[in-house]
Amino acid sequence: MTLKSLAREISELSDYQVYGRVSGVLGMLVELSGLDRLLAIGSRCTLIARDSRQVPCEVIGFRQGRALLLPFGSLDGIGLGCKALLAQSEPSIHPSDAWLGRVVNALGEPIDGKGPLPAGPDPYKVRNMPPPAHGRQRVGGKIDLGVRAINSFLSCCRGQRMGIFAGSGVGKSVLLSMLARFASLDVNVIGLIGERGREVQEWLEDDLGPEGLAKSVVVVATSDEPPLMRRQAAYMTMALSEYFRDNGKDVLCLMDSVTRFAMSMREIGLSAGEPPASKGYTPSVFAELPQLLERAGPGILPEGSITGLFTVLVEGDDHNEPIADAVRGILDGHIILERAIAERNRFPAINLLRSVSRTMPGCNNESQNDLVTRARQLLSTYENMAELIRIGAYSAGADPAIDEAILYHDALEAFLKQDKFEQSNLDLGYEQLAAAIGLAWPEGGDGSGAGEFQDAGLMGTDA
Numbered sequence: 001m002t003l004k005s006l007a008r009e010i011s012e013l014s015d016y017q018v019y020g021r022v023s024g025v026l027g028m029l030v031e032l033s034g035l036d037r038l039l040a041i042g043s044r045c046t047l048i049a050r051d052s053r054q055v056p057c058e059v060i061g062f063r064q065g066r067a068l069l070l071p072f073g074s075l076d077g078i079g080l081g082c083k084a085l086l087a088q089s090e091p092s093i094h095p096s097d098a099w100l101g102r103v104v105n106a107l108g109e110p111i112d113g114k115g116p117l118p119a120g121p122d123p124y125k126v127r128n129m130p131p132p133a134h135g136r137q138r139v140g141g142k143i144d145l146g147v148r149a150i151n152s153f154l155s156c157c158r159g160q161r162m163g164i165f166a167g168s169g170v171g172k173s174v175l176l177s178m179l180a181r182f183a184s185l186d187v188n189v190i191g192l193i194g195e196r197g198r199e200v201q202e203w204l205e206d207d208l209g210p211e212g213l214a215k216s217v218v219v220v221a222t223s224d225e226p227p228l229m230r231r232q233a234a235y236m237t238m239a240l241s242e243y244f245r246d247n248g249k250d251v252l253c254l255m256d257s258v259t260r261f262a263m264s265m266r267e268i269g270l271s272a273g274e275p276p277a278s279k280g281y282t283p284s285v286f287a288e289l290p291q292l293l294e295r296a297g298p299g300i301l302p303e304g305s306i307t308g309l310f311t312v313l314v315e316g317d318d319h320n321e322p323i324a325d326a327v328r329g330i331l332d333g334h335i336i337l338e339r340a341i342a343e344r345n346r347f348p349a350i351n352l353l354r355s356v357s358r359t360m361p362g363c364n365n366e367s368q369n370d371l372v373t374r375a376r377q378l379l380s381t382y383e384n385m386a387e388l389i390r391i392g393a394y395s396a397g398a399d400p401a402i403d404e405a406i407l408y409h410d411a412l413e414a415f416l417k418q419d420k421f422e423q424s425n426l427d428l429g430y431e432q433l434a435a436a437i438g439l440a441w442p443e444g445g446d447g448s449g450a451g452e453f454q455d456a457g458l459m460g461t462d463a
């Protein structure tokens with residue numbers, strides 16, 4: 001740690017300590033008395049357990065003149081009368097470029113055993129407000145995400161925010177790792193929220209791999225961590241993305257999953273005594289989701305942006321559950337992964353007909369749009385007749401449109417299938433798509449289509 005940052009930390013210490021006492025513990029909820037006039041929602045305290053262990057806590061409510069707190073760690077050893085010290089309230093971090101390649105927890109502490117993290121010069125608030133809507137840049141030109149199906153059918157622009165909706169085990173994590181490795185953006189900030197502990201290491205080593213990790217910062221809060229840690233991990237992911245964006249980088253922010261963030265908010269809300277609204281989710285969950293997701297997107301400065309891809313778990317493949325519904329309304333598009341497609345072993349299992357990117361067709365040139373529209377038509381014609389075709393009830397020659405859809409179906413399926421270590425790019429994707437459906441494709445197209453985008457009339461803050 002440099003002398004300068006040490007001096008800064010010393011100057012941040014206060015000259016005196018204020019403390020209260022624990023007056024009740026119920027489940028994960030701690031009641032505190034003695035500090036009521038000094039505390040507000042979001043204030044931090046440090047509890048001192050009987051064995052002198054320190055447990056950081058955050059105020060989540062007040063009841064009958066007492067503050068209610070939830071811990072960031074285990075409450076073992078906390079009992080009546082334990083001391084509670086007032087801590088620095090607005091948590092901030094000092095990230096630097098040296099955080100790339102590292103894995104941190106929700107508090108920004110390294111958990112990869114690679115030693116301490118070098119501190120950067122500027123503090124970044126972990127819990128921040130989105131940039132003001134009127135001051136934001138517009139969504140930029142098309143970006144290359146390295147996944148054929150998304151590049152061509154669901155093109156994404158710099159600063160766009162997309163949701164990946166899927167049930168469990170349909171391929172979200174693998175798809176995220178492909179995006180992290182292949183996307184042509186400068187850095188990745190990856191939030192793994194509420195994942196099973198065992199899977200995190202596997203994902204980091206097998207799916208993301210060393211090259212992927214080298215251009216990423218990964219924030220991890222596993223499912224066994226307290227809800228405050230899981231919630232904080234989402235804020236930390238956004239704060240780190242904001243740091244890189246403010247330094248002129250195009251950031252790819254990946255979060256797996258927003259649903260687990262919402263679940264942690266639900267646990268916090270219910271502990272504080274909030275009434276459950278839909279599916280047990282409390283009203284504060286729905287107020288907090290846009291606050292979090294709006295932090296991604298283009299910034300105030302022309303340089304730097306946060307392109308966000310957020311996974312949403314749809315329980316029992318119910319795409320209308322409340323979190324999926326709320327998130328769909330906030331983001332600029334959704335990619336739907338479907339179990340039936342995964343079951344026939346076509347990965348990534350994207351149902352293109354149900355997925356949308358709201359920056360399309362504005363970000364494409366005319367020939368790209370024509371190509372994609374044509375391919376979509378073929379897919380949808382086949383989809384409508386799929387059952388009949390499968391049971392052999394359709395006889396060839398009855399409808400030329402269906403005959404065509406059948407003719408190109410296998411090639412289209414092959415186009416959409418992509419192995420997790422196979423990288424694609426924009427130009428190659430269009431070329432292969434054209435080839436798959438028997439269209440001539442002009443060579444040497446730049447694929448970016450960025451020039452046309454200005455007329456699309458889409459704002460970066462579009463909900």
Ligand SMILES: Nc1ncnc2c1ncn2[C@@H]1O[C@H](COP(=O)(O)OP(=O)(O)OP(=O)(O)O)[C@@H](O)[C@H]1O
Nearest residue numbers: 167168169170171172173174175347348418419420
């Ligand atoms: N592109 C791909 N190529 C080949 N197989 C894939 C691909 N994507 C996913 N799979 C298969 O699907 C399985 C489940 O994928 P993954 O772990 O990404 O699902 P998930 O949606 O993240 O699951 P969970 O909800 O449990 O986190 C993988 O173990 C792998 O076998």
Ligand SMILES: [Mg+2]
Nearest residue numbers: 172173174256
């Ligand atoms: Mg997963």
